[in-house]
Amino acid sequence: MFEDFAYARPESVAQAAQLLQDETAHALAGGSDLLGCLRERIFPVKTIVSLSSLKELRGIARTAEGGLSLGALTTLAEVAGSTEVQTLYPGLAQAAAEVASPQLRNQGTLGGNLCQKTRCWYYRGDFDCLRKGGASCLAVHGENHLHCIFGGDACYMVHPSDTAPMLQALQATVWVAGPAGDRSLPLEQLFMPPAQDPTRETTLQPGELVTHIHLPPPMAGQQTSYRKVRARRSWDFALAGVALAVIIEDEIVTSCRMVLSGAAPFPWQATQAEALLTGAALTRERVRAAASAAMQGAEPLTHNAYKIELFKGIIQEELARLVRE
Amino acid sequence: MADSGYFDPVSPLIQPARPGEAPHPWGHTTLIGQRIPRVDAYERVSGAAVFPSDVQLPGMLHAAILHCPYAHAIVRRLETTRAKALPGVRDIITAETPEAKISWPYGEGYAPPLFDTQLRFEGEEVAAVAAETPWQAWDAVRALEVQFDERPAAVAERLALTEKAPNVHPGGNLARPIQTYARGDLGKGLAEAAVVLSGSFRTASQLHIPLERHGCVAMWDGDGLTVWESTQGVFPVQEQLAAVLGLPLTRVRVRGGYVGGGFGSKLQTSKYAVIAAILARRTGRPVKLFLSREQTMLSMGLRPAAIMEMQLAAKGDGSLTATSLSVLASGGAYGGAGSALVDWLAKDLYRCPNVRTELTDVMLHSQPARPFRAPGYPQGAWALEQMMDRLADALGMDPVALRLQNxxxxxxxxxxxxxxxxxxxxxxxxxxxxxxxxxxxxxxxxxxxxxxxxxxxxxxxxxxxxxxGGFPPATVVLKLLGDGSIILNMGASDIGGGTKTIMAMVAAEELGVTLDRIHIEHADTATTQYATASGGSKTVPTEAPAVREAAQELKRQLLGWAAEELGVKAEALRYEGASIVVINHQEKKGKSPKRIAVTNLARLRQQRVAMGVGHKRANPKNxxxxxxxxxxxxxxxxxxxxxxxxxxxxxxxxxxxxxxxxxxxxxxxxxxxxxxxxxxxxxxxxxxxxxxxxxxxxxxxxxxxxxxxxxxxxxxxxxxxxxxxxxxxxxxxxxxxxxxxxxxxxxxxxxxxxxxxxxxxxxxxxxxxxxxxxxxxxxx
CATH class of the missing domain: 3.30.365.10 (Aldehyde oxidase/xanthine dehydrogenase, molybdopterin binding domain)
Structure with missing residues (x-):
């Protein structure tokens, strides 16, 4: 059923990086996404590079600064269940807990959740989709109920991750190992906008793999949350999601980061809403205004205009919980 | 009193009616109505139950089907050379294979070739492969080189009826003349109403997703074919296979046993069973063919979408005066009634003198619809029951009160x-x-x-x-063995509703035996008696009366044997489960009534089996x-x-x-x-x-x-x-x-x-x- 492939289980990150330089080599972490891609033969796979021996990529540790370092192979269930995550970044524990189903959270990893492929049915299904090398995006004039309202260009997928928007709201840094050594980048730079390259999901270079995600220590008074709406209540990706990291001091919002899932081909930072909220008191009127601001410039397709109302709804709902009246 | 294997019933066991008569109604029951765990619960939960998809036979090959990837296409060329050369591949059949040059009856006059070159829905069968492993079979399917000529498809009900729509079959996409029903005078009903409401409703198509996928294992033994199939009815599968393959019924055995869900999609067999039989015949080896989940979703049936327009009218007191419903639906590419029964509730559920309904069926380049748990009803209920609520609102009535009024x-x-x-x-x-x-x-x-x-x-x-209410035919055999244990033999499948358990309970209720004394043989055309497929919610009301009749027959026989042995009339005896007792035997103090243990009946000891056969009787007339x-x-x-x-x-x-x-x-x-x-x-x-x-x-x-x-x-x-x-x-x-x-x-x-x-x-x-x-x- 699958194409023939070689299976390698490197003992070190350097070896893994070496093996992953081949474009037809793919990293296997939890496998919950890769297995489906293999079955559907979405892209050629000649070598599977299992990361299972790389124990150093697993687990959650405190950083010297007081933040957390999350190994890329930490399972989503471990992230959701970690007391430290729950205490320092409750929104991240929520986001990890909202992914898929219990079985998939036990198997799927944080690194895999960031690097997964889109769930667009034209990409996954038996269609000649642009991202797979086809002539054009079929969703743009097709069944685009689940597709993006922001950031679409050539491809109109939505990024499927629940943890990515929350990590972006928390200003996470991604550590990457590669043939040229280690480097770090802000999480938002991990994702490849389709305008730049509609055939790649990440900016990782051949041979690179995500090793850790670093979170800065939570700022005093920071409140975090992740809210997700989906077509069914388990085992489903977001129709719309909002990750919030907000600090309110003396009734005034001093810092606000709002990142949306289900909106764009990458986690969508609602900068206009952030700007509107920052420096002002959080009132019900401002909440409504922020929800509208977040949707400014949205470009819905034929079947997904509902997302505008939906995003406004969840943003209002989430911000309203912070209002003290 | 009860020996092991019998129980003391709460109320006296029911005695057989006179020959030819239906069993007396049950009054109070002992087991029936109780919460009894399934007789096969352990097998189901432990994994010991062998479903057709679990069947493994020595030397068995695995088959896979190449399906059409387009909603509408013509096969221009099919090249098998590359696939044939792959490791493990034992056979490939296509439209050119002599054994496969048979037609497949979809019904309603559509009987295209098993592998047609004109393909009318995504998922329609193009060719099939048998190989040593399922993975080799799927690889070989992928290696088949087909040149499809994709054609424009009609897949939306309303668009399909427009002039420019591609035709599924020559002559336009209207599947049949529009079906109308009318009673009373709709115009009069509308005129005398205090409130008239109209509304448009739509239900989406629901796909069949039984847990066990559709498929079978086919094996030939000489000229006889045995098929293990995940099915709601082994006899319809047998009949269909025999007809398509041109075999007498005696040479086709279908075994069901467990079935992992059907919901209407497994009432009949499908092309895969014929394909498996042909591959097994050609290779001389058993062939297992289960569809992939994608294939079941593409070709194993659905509840058709319905587009409905409804009008409902009532007097001020809520009495309905007029109901009209028009339905547009599709049974898919080969006829079938996508709209069937969608209007039934509108015609029947509430009292209304003036009703008109209209059913329009359109052909689409889409898989044939199949019955789906209460075919038509949920769609019609979606419209009618929402209209009833709107009517209640308009009349200022409570929705329950409005329904009670009608x-x-x-x-x-x-x-x-x-x-x-x-x-x-x-x-x-x-x-x-x-x-x-x-x-x-x-x-x-x-x-x-x-x-x-x-x-x-x-x-x-x-x-x-x-x-x-169930309906004939159904035949059930109950056998009492020399040690008092019982074999319940029926053709019906237990599709998950608990048929086996309920029929065992009926036999136990009638005979006074404990459930663990009852062995059930079912769903096998060679060893059990004819039953229609388990569908239509008719299995319990059809089979349970037949079990009762069989039990009555068995009891009558045992009473006859006892009468002979005791030298009394059968009417003077009472069946008490473990034993047969002489009625009105005025026992003196300390003297128990005259009785004989059933297992001690000389005739049973000699014959080693007593048998009762029961049939479902006709339903009451009118x-x-x-x-x-x-x-x-x-x-x-x-x-x-x-x-x-x-x-x-x-x-x-x-x-x-x-x-x-x-x-x-x-x-x-x-x-x-x-x-x-x-x-x-x-x-x-x-x-x-x-x-x-x-x-x-x-x-x-x-x-x-x-x-x-x-x-x-x-x-x-x-x-x-x-x-x-x-x-x-x-x-x-x-x-x-x-x-x-x-x-x-x-x-x-x-x-x-x-x-x-x-x-x-x-x-x-x-x-x-x-x-x-x-x-x-x-x-x-």
Whole structure:
């Protein structure tokens, strides 16, 4: 059923990086996404590079600064269940807990959740989709109920991750190992906008793999949350999601980061809403205004205009919980 | 008194009626109606149960089918050389294979070749491969080189009827003349009404997703074919295979055993069984052929989408004066009635003198529809039961009161308007409403301020079902062995509803034996007796009376033997399970009545087996036998996000006698879950441009999860033994339970959104649909 492939289980990150330089080599972490891609033969796979021996990529540790370092192979269930995550970044524990189903959270990893492929049915299904090398995006004039309202260009997928928007709201840094050594980048730079390259999901270079995600220590008074709406209540990706990291001091919002899932081909930072909220008191009127601001410039397709109302709804709902009246 | 293997019944065992007569009605029962765990529960839970998909035979090959990847295409060329050369490949059959040059009867006059070069739906069979492993078979399918000529497809019902639409078959896409039904005078009914309402409704197509995929194992032994098939009925499969392969019935054996769900999609066999048989014949080895999940979703049937226009009119007191319904639907590419029975509830559920319905069936480049748990009914209920609620609102009446105002005593849709044997509709409405707390709940939801964004709503809907009483033929054999143990032999499949358990209970109730003494042989055309497929909610009302008849026959025989042996008349004897007793034997003090143990009967000791054969009798003439029900639910709607959460459900169903309270409740829960999926999450989505299925896996096709269904579902059976219906007093349950669920949810959602007068008229009620409806209402 699958194409023939070689299976390698490197003992070190350097070896893994070496093996992953081949474009037809793919990293296997939890496998919950890769297995489906293999079955559907979405892209050629000649070598599977299992990361299972790389124990150093697993687990959650405190950083010297007081933040957390999350190994890329930490399972989503471990992230959701970690007391430290729950205490320092409750929104991240929520986001990890909202992914898929219990079985998939036990198997799927944080690194895999960031690097997964889109769930667009034209990409996954038996269609000649642009991202797979086809002539054009079929969703743009097709069944685009689940597709993006922001950031679409050539491809109109939505990024499927629940943890990515929350990590972006928390200003996470991604550590990457590669043939040229280690480097770090802000999480938002991990994702490849389709305008730049509609055939790649990440900016990782051949041979690179995500090793850790670093979170800065939570700022005093920071409140975090992740809210997700989906077509069914388990085992489903977001129709719309909002990750919030907000600090309110003396009734005034001093810092606000709002990142949306289900909106764009990458986690969508609602900068206009952030700007509107920052420096002002959080009132019900401002909440409504922020929800509208977040949707400014949205470009819905034929079947997904509902997302505008939906995003406004969840943003209002989430911000309203912070209002003290 | 009872020796091991017999029990002391609560009430005396029922004695056989006179020869030729039906068994006496059960009065009080001992086992029947109790909560009895399934007789095969251990096998099912432990994994010991062998389903057809578990069958492994020595030397068995595995087969896979190449299906058409387009909604409409012509095969220009098919090259097998590369596939044949792959390791493990043993056979490939195509349209050119002599054995495969047979036609496949879809019905309604459509009998295309098994492998046609003109392909009319995505998923239609093109060729098949047999190989040593399933993976080799799938690899070989992929290696088949086919040149398809993709053609434009018609996949939308309304568009398919326009002039420019591509034809599925020559002569236009209207599948049959428009079917009309009329009684009374619709115009007069509309004229005398105080309120006339009209509305448009739509239900999405629901795909069949039984847990066990469709497939079989085929094996030849000389000239005889044995097929293990996951099926609801081994005999229809046998008949169809024999007809297509040109074999006598005696040379086709179909074995069912366990089946991992069917819901109507496994009432008959499919091309795969013929393909497996041909491959097995050609290779001389058993062949296993189970479809992939994608293939079952593409070709194993669906509940057709329905586009409905309805008009409902009533007097000021709520009495209905006129009902009209027009339906547009499709049975797919090969005829079939996509609209069948969609109008039945509109014609039959409520008393209404003036009714007109119109059913239009269109051909589409889409897989043939198949019966789907209560075919037609949930679609029709979606329209009718929402219209009833709108009517109640317009009249200022309570929805339950409006329905109570229109309870019929006869089946108006049937010729001659026969009376129902029993009707529990009124009682289901009243008792269901009382148990649910309907009045209080309505007051509570009405008192919610419009400013609440998280809102509760309550709703209800009612139903009946077409064939609740069962019907002939059915033959059951009961065998009593020398040690007093029993073999229950019946052809019917247990599709998960608990048929085996219930029939064992019937035999035990009649004979006084314990359940562990009963061995069940079923669903095998070679060793069990003819039964129709388990469908239509008719298995219990069909088979249970036959079991009773067989038990009566067996008891009569044992009484006859005892009479001979004891030198008394059979009428002077009483069957007491373990023994046979002489009636009125005035025992003196200390002297027990004269009795003989059944296992000590000389005739049994000599013959080693006693046998009773029972048949399902004809149904009573000029009577309609129907189950009824009413369901009530409470939902929570988030008006900011469009999310709907089903908080609680109460299902009050009248299906005659409750045979096994445990399996009864399972049916109710399963029906409500399936109906909840129909209401809230499930929809087949086709790419409009290509006609191809977008959501072809279990992630994209949204079956509800446990978090999507009500956390609290109460099953409240209305126990109303229907002795006129059949000797078990039971009517069907499996299908009615799915009928009112979706409109009950829709009515509850409408109740929650009352301040904006919003009603979702299309399934599924997704966050998208609800937000759009709300936005439109707020704008207006």
């Amino acid at each position: 309870i019929p005593t006869v089946s108006q849709a049937r010729d001659g308007s026969p009376a129902y044997t029993t009707t529990g509709l009124k009682a289901c409405l009243e008792e269901g409403a009382a148990a649910f707390g309907w009045q209080e709940s309505r007051q509570r939801t009405a008192a919610q301020p419009a400013t609440f964004t998280t809102r509760r709503g309550v709703g209800m809907a009612a139903c009946n079902w077409l064939v609740g 009577k309609a036998i129907c189950p009824f029900g009413a369901q009530f639910c409470e939902v929570e709607v988030n008006t900011l996000t469009g999310e709907v959460r089903v908080v609680r459900f109460l299902a009050c169903h009248e299906s005659g006698r409750v045979m096994n309270r445990l399996t009864y409740d399972c049916q109710v829960h399963g029906g409500v879950v399936m109906g909840t999926g129909f209401a809230l999450t499930e929809a087949r989505i086709l790419d409009a441009a290509s006609g191809k299925l977008c959501n072809r896996n279990l992630h994209d096709y949204k079956l509800p999860t446990m978090l999507d269904v009500a956390t609290q579902t109460v099953s409240l059976p209305l126990k109303l033994p229907d002795d006129a219906a059949n000797s078990a007093g039971a009517k069907g349950l499996g299908e009615p339970v799915v009928v009112p669920t979706a409109p009950a949810i829709a009515n509850a959602v409408a109740d929650a959104l009352r301040p904006w007068q919003v009603r979702c008229t299309a399934t599924p009620i997704t966050p998208a649909a609800l937000l759009q409806a709300l936005a439109a209402a707020k704008e207006a």
